[in-house]
Structure formats: structure tokens, C-alpha cells
Amino acid sequence: MTPVLDHLAILPILLPLAVGAFMLLFDERRRLLKMSLSLATVFALLGIAVTLVVLVGLPNGDRWSTMIVYPLGNWPPPFGIVLVVDRLAAMMLLLTSVLGCATLLFAMARWHKAGPRFYTLFLLLLTGLNGAFLTGDLFNLFVFFEILLAASYGLVLHGSGTARVRAGLHYIPINLVASSLFLIGVAVIYGVTGTLNMADLSRIVPTLAPESRTLMEAGAAVLGIAFLVKAGMWPLSFWLPTTYAAACAPIAAMFAIMTKVGIYVILRLFLLCFGDEAGASEEFGALWLYYGGMATILFGGIGVLASQSMQRLGGYSVLISSGTLLAAIGTGNSAVISGALYYLVTSTLAISAYFLLVELIERGQAAGADVLAVTLEIFGDPEEDIEDEDEEVGVAIPATIAVLGGAFLATTALLAGLPPLSGFIAKFAMLSALLNEAGDIPFAHWSFVALLMLSGLATLIAMTRNGIRTLWVPAETEIPRVRAIEAIPVGALLFLCAAMTFAGGPVMRYMEATAQILYWPSEYARDVLGDRPAGHITSDPRASGHGPSGGPP
Amino acid sequence: MEIVLSIGIGLFTASGVWLLLRPRTYQVIIGLALLSYAVNLFIFAMAGGGLRVDAPPILAPGGVGDPTAIADPIPQALVLTAIVIGFAMTALFLVVLLAARGRTGTDHVDGREPDR
Numbered sequence: 001m002t003p004v005l006d007h008l009a010i011l012p013i014l015l016p017l018a019v020g021a022f023m024l025l026f027d028e029r030r031r032l033l034k035m036s037l038s039l040a041t042v043f044a045l046l047g048i049a050v051t052l053v054v055l056v057g058l059p060n061g062d063r064w065s066t067m068i069v070y071p072l073g074n075w076p077p078p079f080g081i082v083l084v085v086d087r088l089a090a091m092m093l094l095l096t097s098v099l100g101c102a103t104l105l106f107a108m109a110r111w112h113k114a115g116p117r118f119y120t121l122f123l124l125l126l127t128g129l130n131g132a133f134l135t136g137d138l139f140n141l142f143v144f145f146e147i148l149l150a151a152s153y154g155l156v157l158h159g160s161g162t163a164r165v166r167a168g169l170h171y172i173p174i175n176l177v178a179s180s181l182f183l184i185g186v187a188v189i190y191g192v193t194g195t196l197n198m199a200d201l202s203r204i205v206p207t208l209a210p211e212s213r214t215l216m217e218a219g220a221a222v223l224g225i226a227f228l229v230k231a232g233m234w235p236l237s238f239w240l241p242t243t244y245a246a247a248c249a250p251i252a253a254m255f256a257i258m259t260k261v262g263i264y265v266i267l268r269l270f271l272l273c274f275g276d277e278a279g280a281s282e283e284f285g286a287l288w289l290y291y292g293g294m295a296t297i298l299f300g301g302i303g304v305l306a307s308q309s310m311q312r313l314g315g316y317s318v319l320i321s322s323g324t325l326l327a328a329i330g331t332g333n334s335a336v337i338s339g340a341l342y343y344l345v346t347s348t349l350a351i352s353a354y355f356l357l358v359e360l361i362e363r364g365q366a367a368g369a370d371v372l373a374v375t376l377e378i379f380g381d382p383e384e385d386i387e388d389e390d391e392e393v394g395v396a397i398p399a400t401i402a403v404l405g406g407a408f409l410a411t412t413a414l415l416a417g418l419p420p421l422s423g424f425i426a427k428f429a430m431l432s433a434l435l436n437e438a439g440d441i442p443f444a445h446w447s448f449v450a451l452l453m454l455s456g457l458a459t460l461i462a463m464t465r466n467g468i469r470t471l472w473v474p475a476e477t478e479i480p481r482v483r484a485i486e487a488i489p490v491g492a493l494l495f496l497c498a499a500m501t502f503a504g505g506p507v508m509r510y511m512e513a514t515a516q517i518l519y520w521p522s523e524y525a526r527d528v529l530g531d532r533p534a535g536h537i538t539s540d541p542r543a544s545g546h547g548p549s550g551g552p553p
Numbered sequence: 554m555e556i557v558l559s560i561g562i563g564l565f566t567a568s569g570v571w572l573l574l575r576p577r578t579y580q581v582i583i584g585l586a587l588l589s590y591a592v593n594l595f596i597f598a599m600a601g602g603g604l605r606v607d608a609p610p611i612l613a614p615g616g617v618g619d620p621t622a623i624a625d626p627i628p629q630a631l632v633l634t635a636i637v638i639g640f641a642m643t644a645l646f647l648v649v650l651l652a653a654r655g656r657t658g659t660d661h662v663d664g665r666e667p668d669r
Contacts, residue, residue, distance in 0.1 A: 139631055146638045153645060162656045166664035169578070169653050172646050173662075176585050177573065179642070183592045183635055190627065191599030 005055065009070040009083050011048050012093055012130035016041055020123035028116055035108055038119040042100045045126065049094040056090045057510065067527045069136075077136070077529055078197035084136040084528055087514040088341075092133040092264055095345055098496065099257055099352050100126050102489035106356050107250035109486045114159035114248065121158070125151035125254065132261050136528060138186050138196040141265065145182065145230075149175050152258065159248045167246035170239045178229040185223025192216040199528035202272040202521040206279035217284050220273065224266065224285060231262030232322045234296040241303060241315030249359030252314065253352040259318055260348055263325045267337070270329060271518045283332055290330025290444065296323025297451045301458040310358040310466055314351060317415050320455045321347040327448055328430055333437065338515035339429030342508060346422045346497055350414035353493035357411060360482050360490070361404050361470055400482055405471045410494050412467065416460040417452075422500040427452060429508065554604055558594065565591035576667075578650045578660045582643065589639040596632050600625040 019041045023034050058066050068085040071077055085093075104122060112118045128148025135141050153175075156168050190196055192212045193204045208216055225236070232240045240259070244252050266289070274284040300319030307313045321343075328340035410421060417427040431452065434445050500507050517523065565587050572584025598604060608624035650660075657664040 139634070143634065143638070146642070150642065150645065153649070157649065157652070162664070165649065165653045165656050168649050169662055169664060172642075172649055173573070173581055173585060176642055176646065177588065179638075180588050180592045183631075184595060187592075187596040187599040187628070187631070190631075191601070194601050196627070 005051075006068055006070055008048055008052055008055070009068045009085050009134065010072075012045055012052075012097075013083075013127055013134065015044060015048075016123040016126040016130070020120045020127065023120050023123075024117070031112070034119045035112070038104060038123060039108075041123060042097065042104050042126070045097040045130075046094075046101055049090065049097040052085055052090040053087075053094050056085055056087050057513075067524070069528050078195050078200035081140045082136040082197065082199075082528055083134045084199075084524075085134060086524070087510070087517060088264070088268065089133045091341070091345070091510070091514065092260070093130055095260075095348055096126065096129045096133070096257055098493075099254055099348070102352065102493050103250040103254045103356070106253070106486055106489045109483050111159070111248050111250050115157075117154070118158060121151045121154040122254075124148075125155060127151075129257065129261060133264060136198050138189065138198060138201075140196075142179070142182055142186060145261075146179065148258070148261070149179070152255070155251045155254075156243060156247050158251055163246045164248075167243045171243040174229060174239050178226045181222050181229075182226035185219050185221075185226060188215060188219030188222065192219065197528070198269065198272055199521075199525040202275075202277075203525050203529070205273045205281055206277060208281075210280070213280060217281060220269070221285065223269070224288075227262040227265050228292070228326075229262070230259065231266065231326065232259050232296065232319050233292045233326055234299040234319070234323070237296065237299070237319055237322075240319060241307070241312050244315035244318060244355075245309060245311035249355055252311065253355040256318060256348050256351040256355065259322050260325075260344060263322060263329075263344065266326070267329055267518065272521045272524065275519060275521050277521055286330050286332050288330070289326050290448075291327075293323045293325070293327025293330055294448060294451055296320075296326060297455050299323075301451075301455040304455075304458050304462045307462065310362065310470070311355070313462055313466065314355050314358060317347075317351055317354065317459060320459065321351065324430075324452065324455070327451075331434065331445070331448075333433060334515045334519045335433035335436070335512075336430055337518065338508070338511040339426060339431075339433050341511040341514055342422070342429055342500075343426035345507075346414065346426045346500060349493050349497050350411055350423060353407070353490050353497075354411045354415065356486070356490045356493070357404065357407050360486060361408065363481070401471060403487065404482070405467070407490055407494060408463075408467050408471060410497075412460065412463040414494075414497055415463065417456040418460065420501065422497045422504070425501060425504050425508075427456065554606070555598075558598055558604065562591050562594050562598070565594070576661055576663075578653065578662055581662060582646060582650060585646070586643055589635070589643075593632050593635055593639075596628050596635065600628040 019037055023037060026033060052068070056066050056068065068083075069077075070083040070085070072081045072083065075081070100122075107118065107122075125148055128144050128146075128151060131144030132141060132148060135144060153168065153172050156171055157164050186196065189201070192208070192215050193201055195201055195204060205216065229236045244255055247255060270285065270289070274281050274286070276282065297320055300316045300321075300323055303316035303319065304313055307316055324347075325340050325344055328336050328343070331337075413419075413421045414423040417423040431449055434449060435441060437445070569584045569586075569588030569591060572580045572587065575581065575584070605624065608622060610624050610626065610629065612618060612623065653664060654660050659666050661667070
């Protein structure tokens with residue numbers, strides 16, 4: 001590959017950062033300029049992401065994929081910071097830019113006017129997300145996490161209102177505390193291993209002495225809690241549904257990928273440091289992820305059934321999706337993980353589409369109508385019997401409602417994992433991998449299977465109930481006025497899910513190759529660091545005093 | 554020196570966590586500040602080679618000299634970054650606190666006074 005193409009690796013970070021900063025120079029009234037600049041940026045990001053996905057998919061020599069390693073300032077790793085584009089990172093970049101395009105288009109209809117500096121914050125969020133997916137350095141990861149969190153604090157409050165400020169009051173401190181835990185974890189890992197480079201870490205972990213291993217695992221556990229807060233594992237997830245329900249629609253749709261950042265980092269670090277080649281630390285924490293994930297599915301499923309507003313239902317679907325992914329990572333089976341990656345993409349697209357759609361559907365209704373709908377269902381509608389008698393047979397459904405209803409039906413199928421859409425394929429891939437394992441299937445796997453099914457059922461019941469009460473009502477309520485610019489993003493997201501169904505084979509092959517590479521950390525380390533021998537710090541003069549085991553010199 | 558620093562970090566953390574769990578927003582923000590002090594000191598304590606005094610932070614003129622005698626620069630860089638980020642986040646959170654106070658009329662973290 002040419003060196004020029006290598007520079008594509010840094011563009012997803014630089015481009016939104018530069019444009020976002022540049023837009024600060026202009027007055028808020030020059031909305032058209034800002035709009036076109038940010039739209040051009042997100043579509044450019046989409047193009048870059050597609051190029052990167054194609055590039056890393058190309059076979060390289062004897063291997064079936066390529067990795068782009070971009071040392072910043074040309075400092076050789078592990079001393080400098082590297083950006084690494086492999087299949088997983090490229091896939092996440094693509095997902096981010098797709099969501100970015102869809103939600104930005106949606107926001108252009110009206111939400112961008114709801115508060116100042118929307119576009120800058122939005123682009124900064126993209127910068128942070130892309131950086132977190134690209135970086136190969138733990139501390140750099142912290143910096144990008146902070147960038148994306150800082151932007152998200154602003155975006156949660158976008159549009160203002162008491163509910164948003166209240167949600168922000170919980171969301172912000174929880175993430176600040178999680179950031180402190182992140183730093184503690186990073187510091188402990190640095191103290192033990194003397195490196196912050198992820199690839200270097202994967203080489204050093206198997207060679208650790210038993211007394212430093214415990215400390216390293218403690219550091220990794222603290223770090224893991226920081227990511228699990230972001231991923232929303234029960235019981236670290238109570239902030240999530242409230243925040244997502246309070247954020248305005250395009251932001252909530254974009255936040256669908258925020259929990260996936262946590263999942264991504266856990267997947268990457270867990271398999272790099274505690275994968276099959278980690279020696280005594282192999283599968284450290286896997287059981288926690290597995291059972292924690294299952295508890296999250298259970299909590300999410302109960303929450304979905306109990307939620308009265310449609311936004312909260314979306315928030316709990318995010319939890320179900322997170323829980324499923326965490327439990328799948330915890331199984332430590334590469335076939336399950338390739339299914340989980342497919343599920344990650346599908347569920348993110350579906351949840352994003354759902355949040356956008358809900359706003360369109362609810363636009364025509366009085367506030368609190370959905371809450372009333374659920375109450376009506378439980379206590380019965382006193383006027384129902386009288387109305388039925390003289391109602392004419394066959395009520396015309398307005399076209400807008402028909403379109404919205406169709407889209408709602410599609411998201412229901414996607415989130416509940418019903419055929420014919422890709423949600424079903426994702427769940428099927430995970431389940432068949434789980435049940436095809438050699439030997440007896442342990443009880444824990446059966447409970448995962450049962451929970452997956454039950455969570456699908458819970459989603460189906462909850463969404464059908466909400467759909468009937470909000471869409472199948474006589475057209476007395478005002479028909480929501482939907483602009484094309486708002487309908488197109490929802491349609492595009494659902495279309496992508498449908499495309500993933502039809503192109504299920506190629507997409508699944510990409511995911512399988514991704515999962516296989518993830519299970520091969522030594523190869524990743526060789527690509528990033530070159531053929532440097534493992535445990536290079538032994539040649540470092542400082543190594544005698546390295547880590548607590550060495551003691552002060 | 555180790556024991557003094559450990560007690561210091563422990564005190565900061567304990568006070569920070571206790572304040573974080575208090576119901577008033579001002580207590581929460583002070584708690585966050587104390588916690589970030591504790592974290593910054595902790596990063597320093599994790600420097601390669603352990604805690605040291607009299608270690609120069611830069612190379613002596615005219616050569617590399619003995620690298621083991623020099624303080625580990627990475628934790629210093631990390632702490633500097635963490636301080637800047639923590640400071641910015643505290644400032645941002647302070648604005649949200651004021652907004653919440655103005656909107657809800659109370660400084661309770663839930664945005665409403667608990668029913669007594």
C-alpha cells in the first residue's frame with residue numbers, strides 16, 4: 001500500500017476536529033454555512049471509512065487482511081503513540097460515520113436550532129469516537145474518551161429543559177468518576193508493565209511474574225469497570241435509560257454508538273491481554289463479563305416491559321444490546337464473537353433508527369400520550385364499547401402514519417430479532433455458534449440462550465403494545481408533519497439493515513475474519529511493533545527498577 | 554515517604570468518595586475535585602522505579618548519562634494531561650450545576666427535594 005493512503009488513518013480524527021474548531025469562528029446565525037460544512041465533513045468521513053474498510057480487507061502477502069499502523073510524529077512504537085486500523089476499527093469507523101450522516105441529516109430539519117454550537121459539538125463527538133476506535137495506546141484512549149464525553153455532556157443538554165438538566169446532573173458525575181477509575185487502572189497497568197501501548201501490553205502480560213500479575217489484573221479490573229460504566233452493564237447502568245430518554249432524538253440516536261465504544265474497548269483489550277495467548281491470565285474476567293452481561297439482559301428486558309414512554313423503551317433496548325454483547329464476549333468463543341459483531345452493527349443501526357422514528361411518531365401527540373396509552377391498556381377505556389357500534393368498517397390510514405407504522409414494524413422486528421430482517425440473522429449466528437460447541441452444552445449457555453429469547457419476546461410485547469396504542473388510533477389526533485429530510489435517515493438506516501440481511505453472507509464472512517484476527521494477538525503485536533522480541537523492557541536500563549516487584553533502585 | 558503518600562492518597566479518596574455520595578451538588582463537585590487530586594498523586598506513585606527524590610527530570614548537558622537516575626517522564630506527562638482534563642470537566646460540571654439550580658430551584662442532585 002502506498003504511504004499516501006496510510007495517512008487516511010488519521011483523517012477521521014483530524015477532519016472533524018479541524019472543521020469543528022473552524023466553525024467556532026463564525027456567528028451562530030450563519031447556519032447555512034455551518035450546515036453545509038458539517039454535512040460535507042460527515043460525508044467525507046463516510047467515504048474515508050468505506051475506503052479504510054476496503055483497504056484492510058485486502059489480502060496482504062500470506063494473510064487475508066491488512067493492518068494500517070500509523071505512528072504519530074513517526075516515533076517508533078511502543079515509545080510513540082500509534083493509530084491502528086484493523087478490521088474491527090475500520091468497521092466501527094464505518095458504523096460511526098453512517099450514524100453521523102443519518103443523525104446530522106435528521107437534526108438539520110429542526111433540532112439544530114434548539115441550542116448554540118450544535119455542529120461543533122457534534123463534530124467533536126465524532127472526533128472522540130473515531131479517535132477511541134483508532135488509537136493503539138491506553139492513555140491516548142483516555143484523551144479521546146474525554147473528548148467524546150465532553151462533547152456528549154454538551155449534547156445531552158442540547159435543547160435545554162429541566163428534564164435534560166436533571167439527566168445531565170446524573171450522567172456527568174458518573175462519567176467523571178468513571179474517568180477517575182480509568183486513570184487509576186491505566187496508572188496501575190503502567191506501573192506493572194512499564195508500557196501503555198496495547199500491542200506491547202499483549203506481549204508483556206504472558207511474561208509477568210506471579211506477584212505482579214495480581215496487581216496487573218487488579219488494574220485491568222479497575223479499568224474494566226470504567227468501560228463497563230460506559231457500556232452500561234448492570235448494576236452500573238441506572239443512569240442510561242434516563243439520559244437517553246431525556247436527550248433529543250438525533251442525539252439519542254447518535255448515543256446508540258456510545259455504549260458500543262465501551263464494548264469495543266473491552267473486546268479489544270480483553271482479547272489482546274487476556275486472550276488465548278495470555279498464559280496464566282487467560283480469560284481473566286470472562287465469567288464477570290458473561291454473568292454481568294446476562295444480568296444486564298435481564299434488567300433490560302424487565303425495563304423494556306415496564307417502560308411507559310417510548311424513549312425509555314429505547315434506552316432499555318440499548319441495555320439489552322449491551323448485555324448480549326458482553327455475555328457473547330464472555331463466552332470466549334470466536335464463532336460467537338463473529339455473530340456478536342454482526343449483532344453489534346445491526347442493533348446499533350436499529351436503535352438509532354428507533355430513536356429517530358419515535359420522535360416523528362410522537363410529534364403529533366400531546367405530551368404524555370404514550371403514558372396514558374399504557375394506563376388505558378391496564379385499566380380499560382370506558383368509552384371503548386360505545387364507540388365501536390357506529391364506527392364505519394375500514395378506516396382510512398393517513399399515508400404518513402402508514403409509512404411511520406411500516407418503519408416501526410421494521411424496527412420492532414430488528415430489535416426483537418424476528419425474521420426476515422438482520423436482527424434475526426445476528427441472534428441466529430450467536431445461538432448456533434453457542435449450541436454447536438464441542439462437548440456438552442453447559443447450563444450457563446442454556447441460560448444465555450433462554451435470556452436471548454426472552455429478551456426478544458419482551459421487546460416484541462412492549463413494542464407491539466406501544467405501536468398499537470400510538471399508531472392504530474383513529475385519526476382524531478393531529479397527523480405528524482414529517483419532512484423528507486427526516487424520513488430519509490430513518491429509511492436509510494432501515495435499508496442498511498435490510499441490505500445486511502440480503503448480503504448476509506459477505507458481511508458475516510467479514511465479521512468472521514475480524515473475530516479470527518482478534519483471537520490472534522501475537523499477530524497484532526507483530527504488525528504494530530515489528531519483529532521486536534517479547535519483553536523488550538529487559539533491555540531497557542531502567543528495567544531493574546521497574547514495577548513494584550523490582551522495588552526502588 | 555511511601556507511607557505518607559499512601560495515607561495522603563487514601564484520605565483524599567475517602568473524603569472524595571464520601572462527598573460524592575452526599576445529596577447536595579456542591580458537595581459532589583468538591584468530592585470530584587478531591588478524587589481527581591487523589592488520582593493525580595496515584596499516577597505519580599506508579600512511576601517506573603517507584604517513588605524517588607532527587608531524580609532530575611531532564612538530561613544533563615553533554616550526554617545521556619545514566620538513564621536510571623532520571624525521573625520517569627511518562628507519569629508526569631500523564632498527570633499534566635489528567636490535571637488539564639479534570640479541570641476542564643470540573644468547570645463544565647459547575648456550569649451544569651448552576652443551570653440545574655436555576656431550573657429546579659434546588660441544589661439536590663435529583664433536581665427535587667426528597668419527601669420527608
